[in-house]
Structure formats: structure tokens, C-alpha cells
Amino acid sequence: MNKMPQPTESSVGSCRSRTIDIVNRGLKRRYRAERRFKIYGITAIALSLVFLALLFITIVGNGYSAFRQTEIKLDVYFDPMEFKDKLAADANYLAIVKDAMRSLFPDVSGRRDKRSLYGLVSTGAAFQMRNMLLKDRSLIGQRIPVWVPADDDVDMLVKGHMDRGLPESDRRLKDKQLAWIDQLAADGRLHKAFNFSFFNNGDSREPELAGIRGALMGSFYTLVVTLLLSFPTGVAAAVYLEEFAPKNRWTDIIEVNINNLAAVPSIVFGLLGMAVFLNFFGLPRSAPLVGGLVLSLMTLPTIIIASRASLLSVPPSIREAALGVGASKNQMVFHHVLPLALPGMLTGTIIGMARALGESAPLLMIGMVAFIVDIPGGLTDPSTVLPVQIFLWADSPERAFVERTSAATMVLLAFLITMNALAVVLRKRFEKRW
Amino acid sequence: MNPLHLLIVLLLLSSAGYYIGRKKAFAVAGGAQGIQKLHSRPVYYGALTAMWCGIPAIAVVAAWLAFEPSIITGLVLNGLPDEIRSLPDGMLNLLVNDIRNLVDGNIVSAASDPMIQQAADRYAHLKLISLTSLTIASVSLSLLALIFIRSRIVPNLRARNQVERIVRYLLIACSMIAIFTTIGIILSVLYEAIRFFQTVPVTDFLFGLKWSPQMAIRADQVGSSGTFGAIPVLAGTLMISMISMAVAAPIGLMSAIYLSEYANRRIRDMVKPLMEILAGIPTVVYGFFAALTVAPFFRDTGDFLGLSISSESAMAAGLVMGVMIIPFVSSLSDDVINAVPQALRDGALALGATRSETVRQVVIPAAFPGIVGSLLLAVSRAIGETMIVVMAAGLSANLTANPFQAVTTVTVQIVTLLVGDQEFDSPKTLAAFALGLLLFLVTLALNVIALVVVRKYREQYE
Numbered sequence: 001m002n003k004m005p006q007p008t009e010s011s012v013g014s015c016r017s018r019t020i021d022i023v024n025r026g027l028k029r030r031y032r033a034e035r036r037f038k039i040y041g042i043t044a045i046a047l048s049l050v051f052l053a054l055l056f057i058t059i060v061g062n063g064y065s066a067f068r069q070t071e072i073k074l075d076v077y078f079d080p081m082e083f084k085d086k087l088a089a090d091a092n093y094l095a096i097v098k099d100a101m102r103s104l105f106p107d108v109s110g111r112r113d114k115r116s117l118y119g120l121v122s123t124g125a126a127f128q129m130r131n132m133l134l135k136d137r138s139l140i141g142q143r144i145p146v147w148v149p150a151d152d153d154v155d156m157l158v159k160g161h162m163d164r165g166l167p168e169s170d171r172r173l174k175d176k177q178l179a180w181i182d183q184l185a186a187d188g189r190l191h192k193a194f195n196f197s198f199f200n201n202g203d204s205r206e207p208e209l210a211g212i213r214g215a216l217m218g219s220f221y222t223l224v225v226t227l228l229l230s231f232p233t234g235v236a237a238a239v240y241l242e243e244f245a246p247k248n249r250w251t252d253i254i255e256v257n258i259n260n261l262a263a264v265p266s267i268v269f270g271l272l273g274m275a276v277f278l279n280f281f282g283l284p285r286s287a288p289l290v291g292g293l294v295l296s297l298m299t300l301p302t303i304i305i306a307s308r309a310s311l312l313s314v315p316p317s318i319r320e321a322a323l324g325v326g327a328s329k330n331q332m333v334f335h336h337v338l339p340l341a342l343p344g345m346l347t348g349t350i351i352g353m354a355r356a357l358g359e360s361a362p363l364l365m366i367g368m369v370a371f372i373v374d375i376p377g378g379l380t381d382p383s384t385v386l387p388v389q390i391f392l393w394a395d396s397p398e399r400a401f402v403e404r405t406s407a408a409t410m411v412l413l414a415f416l417i418t419m420n421a422l423a424v425v426l427r428k429r430f431e432k433r434w
Numbered sequence: 435m436n437p438l439h440l441l442i443v444l445l446l447l448s449s450a451g452y453y454i455g456r457k458k459a460f461a462v463a464g465g466a467q468g469i470q471k472l473h474s475r476p477v478y479y480g481a482l483t484a485m486w487c488g489i490p491a492i493a494v495v496a497a498w499l500a501f502e503p504s505i506i507t508g509l510v511l512n513g514l515p516d517e518i519r520s521l522p523d524g525m526l527n528l529l530v531n532d533i534r535n536l537v538d539g540n541i542v543s544a545a546s547d548p549m550i551q552q553a554a555d556r557y558a559h560l561k562l563i564s565l566t567s568l569t570i571a572s573v574s575l576s577l578l579a580l581i582f583i584r585s586r587i588v589p590n591l592r593a594r595n596q597v598e599r600i601v602r603y604l605l606i607a608c609s610m611i612a613i614f615t616t617i618g619i620i621l622s623v624l625y626e627a628i629r630f631f632q633t634v635p636v637t638d639f640l641f642g643l644k645w646s647p648q649m650a651i652r653a654d655q656v657g658s659s660g661t662f663g664a665i666p667v668l669a670g671t672l673m674i675s676m677i678s679m680a681v682a683a684p685i686g687l688m689s690a691i692y693l694s695e696y697a698n699r700r701i702r703d704m705v706k707p708l709m710e711i712l713a714g715i716p717t718v719v720y721g722f723f724a725a726l727t728v729a730p731f732f733r734d735t736g737d738f739l740g741l742s743i744s745s746e747s748a749m750a751a752g753l754v755m756g757v758m759i760i761p762f763v764s765s766l767s768d769d770v771i772n773a774v775p776q777a778l779r780d781g782a783l784a785l786g787a788t789r790s791e792t793v794r795q796v797v798i799p800a801a802f803p804g805i806v807g808s809l810l811l812a813v814s815r816a817i818g819e820t821m822i823v824v825m826a827a828g829l830s831a832n833l834t835a836n837p838f839q840a841v842t843t844v845t846v847q848i849v850t851l852l853v854g855d856q857e858f859d860s861p862k863t864l865a866a867f868a869l870g871l872l873l874f875l876v877t878l879a880l881n882v883i884a885l886v887v888v889r890k891y892r893e894q895y896e
Contacts, residue, residue, distance in 0.1 A: 034788045048685060058723060237605070241609055265873060267848055271622065274852065301612065330598040360716070391824075
């Protein structure tokens with residue numbers, strides 16, 4: 001085979017042996033290239049999946065501990081003297097908490113030491129006392145044990161996010177405070193409980209008091225507005241373009257336009273909302289109403305495109321049958337075609353809503369990025385949304401906010417995954433092959 | 435009565451109209467047995483009445499509410515003393531905000547000022563008048579329409595045709611919203627951008643090498659005028675987009691090729707939904723991830739190697755953005771690769787080519803325009819992406835080629851210039867709109883080219 005072709009051999013035979021020769025010589029190299037190519041493909045997929053895993057591990061690993069909050073047990077005494085000539089709402093609850101702390105560590109003296117002792121419990125403890133008392137006046141004059149939230153530094157220490165080995169000056173908690181915390185733990189006065197305040201509170205500067213309720217309600221109102229506006233209009237636009245519109249230059253423009261809008265950066269919609277809704281129409285800043293308006297403009301193309309695809313998949317025979325038995329064109333569309341296309345439209349809408357729920361850039365433009373403590377109660381109350389809350393907390397320097405941010409992200413992702421799973425189920429359930 | 439209640443009342447009136455119209459239709463037909471005398475089915479008479487009852491009144495309410503705040507504000511301002519009305523726009527805006535806050539019952543520092551208090555009272559008074567007259571106007575409009583249409587119902591009224599015509603107009607109106615959105619975007623951005631270019635020449639903006647939009651608060655401060663040269667911002671955008679494409683293009687393309695040419699059905703069914711999860715994660719989460727994990731990782735690695743890597747490096751933002759775009763690239767290229775006719779592959783395989791040779795020498799050249807189109811769409815996504823860069827890239831507009839330094843992007847600048855309260859007239863704010871215009875035009879051009887390329891290519895094989 002490797003011999004030089006003899007001149008006496010027939011030209012056909014020499015040619016065949018030469019081709020096989022060339023092929024065989026290259027075969028090993030080509031198979032290697034083939035394997036290499038395949039490995040590239042597997043590596044590419046593996047890389048993206050590794051990244052996905054990494055992202056989830058980081059978020060969950062940082063966030064799961066936020067669902068539990070460290071609490072300190074205090075023996076609170078509602079001193080009748082304190083309530084003698086004051087309304088119950090105005091009493092000095094901070095002093096009550098401080099008294100309770102001092103009674104645990106009677107030998108602490110000096111202003112600075114006392115201040116660092118009081119710093120172990122959250123400022124929210126006083127509000128908790130107040131709410132307790134306003135609910136039940138008979139507590140005055142009693143001494144009762146109460147679990148109050150610990151300060152975020154204590155929380156971080158208990159959860160192991162603070163290194164005791166650091167020199168004292170680099171630690172947020174000083175040596176004395178560590179000793180007090182250890183004593184509290186030894187007395188069984190320190191435990192971790194489910195963090196209800198994370199789900200019940202609005203935003204706060206104190207990590208241990210900050211919750212996502214306000215952001216969740218803001219997201220809810222915003223999405224309601226978005227859904228109410230974008231679903232009917234999107235479906236109507238799709239019905240017109242797919243069923244009624246004549247095929248001419250004008251509808252062509254609309255179509256190109258919709259495809260383009262679907263690819264316009266979301267922040268440009270924010271600019272639109274700012275210039276038109278806030279400055280031209282004078283609608284309130286930071287309101288879910290405006291957020292919903294902007295997001296519905298943004299999700300409209302998605303819904304229109306999905307709805308058109310869904311209408312297109314309804315076979316023409318349905319339309320012809322309806323027209324054949326004497327239905328008008330409107331009756332044909334609204335009685336026969338639309339009900340068959342509706343599941344597909346709903347799937348597209350849910351996916352659009354999921355995108356709207358995760359969207360934050362345009363909402364920054366219309367002022368939904370403010371620090372808002374109150375839980376919004378309506379469409380025009382100032383509010384923020386869950387992704388923007390994540391953005392705000394991600395900027396906060398406290399270590400405890402990293403935990404909160406991750407936990408809020410987990411909540412957001414849970415909502416998104418539920419919505420997408422719902423869309424998949426809906427598609428599977430109602431998908432028809434004609 | 436607040437607007438929401440008004441809306442509910444109008445909707446109730448409209449549904450009452452439906453029943454009244456339907457009943458009238460039965461009445462003129464002489465009961466259920468005379469129904470074939472009617473031109474349309476009775477529901478259409480009801481629907482017609484309901485539409486006339488509801489649509490004009492609700493349109494009036496919507497228009498009224500849209501223009502009410504600006505008109506009332508204008509009236510209140512006109513009632514203020516001259517020396518206040520001659521204040522600069524920014525101060526006036528603050529004043530109006532104070533008044534509105536006072537009306538809403540939020541306590542502001544200006545509450546003690548009797549003049550502001552008076553203005554607030556006037557504002558509240560005007561608002562009350564406006565709402566009352568709106569209620570009266572819309573409800574009476576609705577009732578009038580109800581009475582009028584009811585009187586018009588006769589057996590040969592072509593109710594179905596009229597209802598269908600109204601429905602058709604409503605559908606057309608809905609499909610026009612997309613056009614209006616585009617026009618709205620162009621007008622709002624263009625208008626502010628033109629105002630910006632009146633103070634800063636276009637050439638300075640497009641070719642200037644220094645970007646520092648901070649304006650001094652007082653006129654006598656040093657550096658009182660910001661410089662608005664967009665080149666560093668554009669360079670930063672370009673760099674981050676390039677890094678992200680360097681990540682997303684090979685990974686996205688190779689995974690699309692593997693999934694469509696090599697993987698069996700089972701693997702495809704498993705991997706594709708996972709890739710879709712990657713596409714469904716909100717960008718703010720990617721941003722948080724970049725800032726929390728990736729950027730510190732680069733910084734620490736740099737420290738370890740003795741390099742100084744900024745904790746807000748372009749690399750971290752670009753890398754994470756690339757990961758975000760992977761599913762985008764892969765699903766788009768998947769589509770175009772699947773559109774290549776099987777006959778081309780079969781031909782190549784029959785000639786003895788290996789699979790990878792088929793992919794490289796037949797499938798990819800055949801799908802090339804489509805792949806280019808999908809990459810262009812991906813670039814436009816990368817350029818317009820906001821949250822990742824806001825959270826992970828910096829604010830300082832460095833003109834550098836070093837990917838480990840902090841750079842800034844167009845979207846970051848728009849966000850920083852516009853978030854928070856500021857006067858609407860300063861070049862600083864208007865600069866954001868100029869950047870927005872640039873962003874819109876660039877992404878529009880990329881999208882149009884990509885869509886045309888993809889469409890041309892699809893037609894080729896259909």
C-alpha cells in the first residue's frame with residue numbers, strides 16, 4: 001500500500017488504491033477532529049449548566065439563613081409608673097426594653113458599655129412592646145418573658161457569618177458584647193425562629209426589620225395593571241392583525257413595528273414612561289399605576305406575537321365551517337377561533353407577565369426605586385417592586401443585607417419558576433395537534 | 435367619589451344598559467315568539483346599548499384624568515403671586531411637589547408657609563370641583579346615550595352590523611397602540627435630545643473624549659459646566675458587549691450545534707428547559723450575582739497574581755452578561771440550524787464527510803446569514819442590557835482598553851443621570867435622553883438588519 005505505484009499497474013487500479021490511501025491516511029486525524037468537535041459541544045453545554053448551578057448555589061447558599069432570625073428572650077416589666085399619666089401609645093417603650101436588658105446584666109455600668117449592651121437588641125423591640133401592650137392593656141404591671149429580634153450583627157454572629165478570630169477593632173461586635181452574647185446563649189435566652197418579619201414588614205434601614213411585604217404588594221399591583229391593560233389589548237391587536245387586517249403596506253408597517261418593539265431595550269421604555277406619563281400627563285411618581293403602564297407597553301409585543309402564533313395554529317377548516325353555517329366574520333372569530341386559540345394566548349401572556357415581574361430597569365426611571373417603608377395599599381401609593389428591592393438591598397453595605405437580598409431573590413425566582421411551570425402545564429394540557 | 439368608584443359606576447351603568455337594550459328588543463318584537471321579526475339577535479341590541487352607554491363615558495373619564503393634573507397645576511400656579519411664578523423651573527417644580535404632597539396629606543417642611551398652604555387648599559378645592567363635574571358629565575353622558583339608543587331600538591335596527599363595526603374599530607385601535615408606542619418613544623426621546631443638543635453641540639457629544647456630566651450647583655463653582663463627550667461611554671459599552679459576545683457566541687453556538695446535530699431526544703428534552711431557566715432569570719439577579727461573586731473573584735485572583743483589578747471590572751459584568759445571552763444565542767441559532775434542509779446534510783454524509791465536517795462545511799455556511807442575524811440580535815440585547823452593568827460595572831468613564839478596569843456604559847449613565855429627583859432642564863438630565871436616543875437608534879438599526887437578514891435567509895429554504 002505504501003509502495004510507490006508501479007508504472008505497469010492499470011491506471012484504474014492505481015487510482016482506486018490512491019484514493020483509499022489518501023482517505024485512510026487522513027481518517028485518524030478526521031476522527032480526532034470529530035471527537036474534538038463533539039467535546040466542544042459538550043463543554044459548551046456543561047459550561048452553561050455549571051454557571052446555572054453556580055448561580056443557584058450562591059443565591060440559595062447565601063439566602064436560606066435569612067428565613068430564620070435570631071431572637072433574644074427578655075423579661076419585660078411594664079412598669080405602671082411609666083403608664084401613669086401618659087397615653088399607652090406614647091409611653092417610653094425603649095426605656096422598658098433597656099430596663100429589661102439591664103436586669104439581665106445588672107453589673108454593666110458606664111454610658112458606653114450600656115449603649116453597646118442596648119445595641120444587642122433590635123430597635124424594633126420597642127415597637128413590638130408597644131404593639132403588645134396596645135393589644136392587651138392588662139399587661140401593665142406584669143413581668144413577662146418576650147422573644148425580641150436581635151440586632152443584625154448578633155444575628156450574623158449566631159449564623160456564623162462573623163469571624164470571632166478577627167482583632168477587636170475589625171469586628172462590628174466588641175469583646176464585651178461577645179461575652180454577653182455567649183452568656184445569653186448559655187442561659188438559653190438566644191434562639192433562631194422563623195423570620196415572620198421578613199414576609200410581614202416593609203423596607204427598613206435595619207436589616208433585621210427589613211421585609212419584602214411592601215415590594216411584593218407593589219409587584220402585585222403593578223402586575224395587575226399590566227395584565228389588565230396588556231392582555232385585552234394584545235389579544236385584540238393579534239386578532240385584528242391575524243383575522244381581519246388586509247395584507248397591505250400599512251399592516252406590514254405595524255408588523256415590523258411590533259417585531260422591533262419586542263427588541264427595544266427595556267430602559268428605553270423607562271425613558272418613554274418618564275417623559276410621557278410623568279412629565280406630560282403629570283401622573284404620580286413611584287406609583288404602581290405608572291409602572292404597570294410602562295410594563296404593559298413593554299410586554300405588549302410579546303403577547304401579540306404569542307397570540308398571533310396561537311391564532312395561526314387554528315386550522316382554516318374551523319373558520320370555513322363557521323362561515324359555512326352562516327356565522328358572520330366576527331361571530332366566526334369570537335365564537336370559534338378565539339376559544340381554540342385562548343390557551344396558547346394565555347401561555348404567552350403568563351410568560352410575558354413573568355418577564356414583567358422580573359423587570360426593573362424601566363421602573364428605576366419612573367421613580368419606583370425610592371426607599372419606601374409603608375406597604376402600598378393602592379395603585380397610586382408610592383411603592384417599589386421585588387426586583388428593584390433586590391437592587392436596593394444589593395447596594396447596602398451591611399452583611400445582613402446580603403442574606404436578605406439572596407432570600408428576596410429566592411422568593412422572586414420561586415414566583416418566576418411557578419409562573420413558567422404554569423405556562424408549561426397549560427401548554428401541555430391544552431396543546432392540540434390538528 | 436374617587437375615579438375608581440366612578441369607573442365601577444360607569445361599568446354598572448353599561449351592564450344595566452345591556453339588560454335594558456335586550457329587554458327593549460324583546461318588547462318591540464312582541465315577546466320571545468316574535469323574535470324572528472328582529473334584524474339581529476336580542477343580545478346584539480343589548481350589546482349595542484351597553485357599548486354606547488360605556489365607551490364614550492369611559493373615554494371622557496380617561497382623557498379627563500390624563501389632563502387633569504397638569505391643568506389644575508397650571509391654574510394653581512396662575513393664582514400664585516408674580517414673584518413666585520417668575521422662579522426658575524426647577525424651583526417651581528419643587529414648589530408644585532410640596533403643594534401636591536400637602537394635598538395628599540404628607541407632611542412637608544413647607545407646611546408652615548401660609549402661601550403654600552393656601553395654594554394647597556386651592557389645589558384640593560379645584561380637584562374636588564374637577565372630580566364632581568367629571569362625575570356629573572360622565573354619568574349624564576352615559577345616561578343620555580342609554581336613553582337615546584333605547585329610543586332607537588326598532589325591529590329593523592341593524593344592531594349586529596353596528597356592534598361588529600364598533601368591535602372592528604376597537605380592534606384596530608388596539609393594534610395601533612404598537613405604532614403609538616414607537617412614535618411616543620421617538621418623540622419623547624428626540625424632543626429632549628434636541629433640547630440637549632441646543633446647549634451641547636452634536637459633534638462635541640459624538641466625538642468628545644471626556645464624559646463628566648456633574649454640573650455645579652452654583653454658577654461660581656469650579657468646573658461649573660459638565661463635559662459631555664460620549665466616546666468613553668460608547669467605548670465602555672462596546673468593550674462590555676464584546677466581552678459578553680466572546681462568551682456567549684461560542685458557547686451558545688456550540689451548544690445549539692450539539693443539541694441539534696448530536697444530542698438524542700432524551701438529552702435535548704433535559705437540557706433545553708434548563709437553558710430556558712437561564713433565559714428566564716431576571717437581569718437584576720445576574721447583576722447581584724456579578725457584584726456578589728464574580729467581581730470579588732476577579733479582584734481576589736488579581737490580588738493573588740499581584741495585579742490590581744478593579745472590583746467593578748468590565749470583565750465581571752461582561753462575563754455575566756455573556757452567560758445571560760447564551761440561551762438567547764443558542765435558541766436563535768437552533769432555529770436557523772434546524773431550518774437548513776436535511777437533504778444538504780444527507781448529501782454531505784453520503785459523500786463520506788464526518789458529522790463535524792458536515793456541520794462545519796455544509797450546515798454552518800448554509801445557515802451563516804441566519805447565525806449572523808441572531809448574533810446581531812444578541813449584540814443589541816447586550817448593548818441595551820441595564821441592570822447587570824448598573825450593579826457590576828462602574829460609574830467612572832475611563833477610556834481604556836484594559837478589561838480589568840472599571841468602565842461605564844450608556845445604560846449605566848442613563849440610570850445614574852435620571853434616578854432620583856432632579857430638575858428636568860439641566861443638560862445633565864437631558865444628556866440621558868441624548869444617550870437614550872443613541873441607544874434606541876443603534877439597537878433599532880441592529881434589529882432591523884438582523885430581522886431582514888433572518889427573514890431573507892428563511893425565505894431561501896422555504
